[in-house]
Amino acid sequence: MSESTRVKINLKEGLIELEGSEKFVGQYLDEFKILLSSAHIKSTDSDMNIDSKNTSEHQPTENKKKSPAKKTASSKKIAPKVPAERFDVHGNDTTISLQAFMDEKKPGTKNGNLIVVIGYYITEILGNKGFTLGQIEYAYKMLNLKRPGHLRQIMINEKNERDLFEMDAEDKNLWNLTRSGEIFVSDQLPVSGS
Incomplete structure (x- = not known):
C-alpha cells in the first residue's frame, strides 16, 4: 500500500x-x-x-x-493612453489645412485610410521625417473623429494587412509611409465615383 x-x-x-x-x-x-x-x-x-x-x-x-477560481476582474484590456503631440493642422497661405486636405482626399471612415492620409499630410505636406502615434491622436481630436481604442494595435494591423505605413527602422516611436501609402493618397484618393 x-x-x-x-x-x-x-x-x-x-x-x-x-x-x-x-x-x-x-x-x-x-x-x-x-x-x-x-x-x-x-x-x-x-x-x-x-x-x-x-x-x-x-x-x-x-x-x-x-475547483475554478472566482473571477473578480474583467478580462478586457484598457488601451494605453497616447499623449497627443501637437503639429500645425491649421495651415497658412502656402500650406493647406489638415481639415481641407481630408475633405479633398475623402478617405472615408476606415482607420487605416484616415491614418495614412494624416501621415501623408505630416510627412509630405508639412515635410516631417515621419509621424508618431501622438500626432495621429492629436489629428483625431482636432478633426473630431472617433478615436479607436487600441490605436497602436490598429496601426500594426493596418501595416501588416495593407502595407501603407511602417515603423521607422531606427526610431521605433516614428512611423513612415511606404511607397504604396504615398501612391494610395496621392493617386487613388478620392475614390472615383464618391
Whole structure:
C-alpha cells in the first residue's frame, strides 16, 4: 500500500485541492506557490488553510481535483493612453489645412485610410521625417473623429494587412509611409465615383 498526500488551499473560496502521491502533490504545490507569489496575492493565516495528511490507503497517483477560481476582474484590456503631440493642422497661405486636405482626399471612415492620409499630410505636406502615434491622436481630436481604442494595435494591423505605413527602422516611436501609402493618397484618393 502506498501513502497518499492531500492538500487543500482556500484563498477566500478560490479553493484548490490536490490529492495523490507526495511527489505529485509536492510538484503541483510548488507550482502553485510560484504562481501565487508572482501574482502578489497577500493573505493572512486565516485565509490560507493547508491540510496535509498521509494515509495508508491506496490512491491513484494522478488523482487531482481543482475547483475554478472566482473571477473578480474583467478580462478586457484598457488601451494605453497616447499623449497627443501637437503639429500645425491649421495651415497658412502656402500650406493647406489638415481639415481641407481630408475633405479633398475623402478617405472615408476606415482607420487605416484616415491614418495614412494624416501621415501623408505630416510627412509630405508639412515635410516631417515621419509621424508618431501622438500626432495621429492629436489629428483625431482636432478633426473630431472617433478615436479607436487600441490605436497602436490598429496601426500594426493596418501595416501588416495593407502595407501603407511602417515603423521607422531606427526610431521605433516614428512611423513612415511606404511607397504604396504615398501612391494610395496621392493617386487613388478620392475614390472615383464618391
